[in-house]
Amino acid sequence: MKILFLAAGSAATVYGMTPLATAARSAGHQVIMAAPRNVLPDIAAMGLTPFSVTSTPIPHFRTKDRAGNPVTVPDNPVEGRLFTGGWFGRLAAASMDPLLGLAEDWRPDLVVGGTLTYAAPLLAHRLGVPYVRQTWDGKDFDGIDPGATAELRPELAHLGLDALPEPQLLVDVTPPSLRHTHALPAQPMRWTPVNQQREPEPWMLRRGERRRVVVTGGSRGLNLEFLRDVVGKVGALGVEVVVAAPEELAAKLRAEADGIRAGWIPLDVVAPTSDLIVHHSGGVTSLTALHFGVPQLSVMENRDNASHGAALDRIADFGAGLSLQPHERTAERIGAACEQLLGDPSSTARAQAIAAEMATMPPPSTVLGLLEELAARTA
Incomplete structure (x- = not known):
């Protein structure tokens, strides 16, 4: 099976998705992790195959709209969530053409997108393959998705959609005691610490x-x-x-x-x-x-x-x-x-x-079995 993982523009997002991606590779599946070019060295350091979705510096998406005009960062929580969704939406829009180009040569059987990688559901829908959303940390995304939906109206309309496709499976690394009271049903997965290493003193x-x-x-x-x-x-x-x-x-x-x-x-x-x-x-x-x-x-x-x-x-x-x-x-x-x-x-x-x-939470290897079943049902 070919599995495409989508991270974002920080090393932390790569680290958050590495345990499941590594479990898939260790089980014999082909794995590529796509992300902005600035974190490709972090992906490679994890022993995973990297693919660049954009060379544009990440701050550009946070500080400018699609036309290159400056945007103002809100100073209140509600607008702040929408703003976050908006700039991650701009990152997703810029990622689509490179991802479609990759799919022409290497068509994934399943797409796993990190918390705010909105290109993942768009790509999976376009290819007709399952989409899995995996949280890369314990932070909430409540109130953020609508900002991405608004930003991605042109892409959604092109696909004949009114909203972002829902994942067939949500994988959450948040400890159950710390999940939001209104959090969506999810498959728990044990957190595995990952970071770049050096010889310890x-x-x-x-x-x-x-x-x-x-x-x-x-x-x-x-x-x-x-x-x-x-x-x-x-x-x-x-x-x-x-x-x-x-x-x-x-x-x-x-x-x-x-x-x-x-x-x-x-x-x-x-x-x-x-x-x-x-x-x-x-x-x-x-x-x-x-x-x-x-x-x-x-x-x-x-x-x-x-x-x-x-x-x-x-x-x-x-x-x-x-x-x-x-x-x-x-x-x-x-x-x-x-x-x-x-x-x-x-x-x-x-x-x-x-x-x-x-x-006590299920390890990545157990969750991988659910991904394999999901892909088999839609093959």
């Missing part, structure tokens, strides 16, 4: 004398000045601060703060020996922390995708961490939140409860 594999706090902005990193202030505030709590960041940023931080551990540090390696993870509201980072039962502090950078906050707020409501809004994004507030979490053993207990729940 001994300290990463064992706990030190002090409690360890990991600060990360994901694969993109954080602003150096802001990161410097955060490290100072958190370090003042008497803990070991580890900064997981791109090497270019980490080198600058090491030059200013003698002895600090900073660099490309695989989160799945260091998380098991950590006591707290501070992150940029990253969905992959969030689920990785939960997988290892580590409390987390998420700090939202903006509100244009309010679904991030809703999902992370549920983690806070469960007691497994805290979530700060953009207006609270100061080094002082982050330091205070870290102190609060480190002083509350119940946050670790609650995170570990989620980890135990996640361990």
Whole structure:
């Protein structure tokens, strides 16, 4: 069977879809993962065949309409969700011709699209093959799809559709206890931490004398000045601060703060020996922390995708961490939140409860069997 996976313009979306794609490849299926060209090296690093859907920089779709005119990022949650759907819709529109070209030479039997990869249902409908939607993290997409539908009216009309095709199967990696109360019925799948690797140093594999706090902005990193202030505030709590960041940023931080551990540090390696993870509201980072039962502090950078906050707020409501809004994004507030979490053993207990729940969810290999049955029924 040929399975086409569609990721988006960040490494996190690639990591989120890699476990199911790898399970398919390991089972003997042919797999291609399509995404914007900027993340093709991340796909290749996972051992998967990459295919570029566009060379246009991702910020272009977020900041400009199809005619190239600037667009304004909303500052309220409802419009923010619609805005997110709109710019992912523009990405989908730009992806269609390359994907149809790929299908002429390599026709997939099934298309698996990530949470907001709206080209997936359009392509699957055009080819007459099953469409599966897989969440790439625990964030909601409620209220986002209508924005994509509005943006993709021309493409939908061309296909004789009034709305985006529904998936034949929705696969959700969100732990059941953290799913939205109005979430659609879905096939659960166990979260498997994935990120690019490097040879571990001994300290990463064992706990030190002090409690360890990991600060990360994901694969993109954080602003150096802001990161410097955060490290100072958190370090003042008497803990070991580890900064997981791109090497270019980490080198600058090491030059200013003698002895600090900073660099490309695989989160799945260091998380098991950590006591707290501070992150940029990253969905992959969030689920990785939960997988290892580590409390987390998420700090939202903006509100244009309010679904991030809703999902992370549920983690806070469960007691497994805290979530700060953009207006609270100061080094002082982050330091205070870290102190609060480190002083509350119940946050670790609650995170570990989620980890135990996640361990009972079906693995990707089990979910793959459902995909095989779906493709066989429509062959």
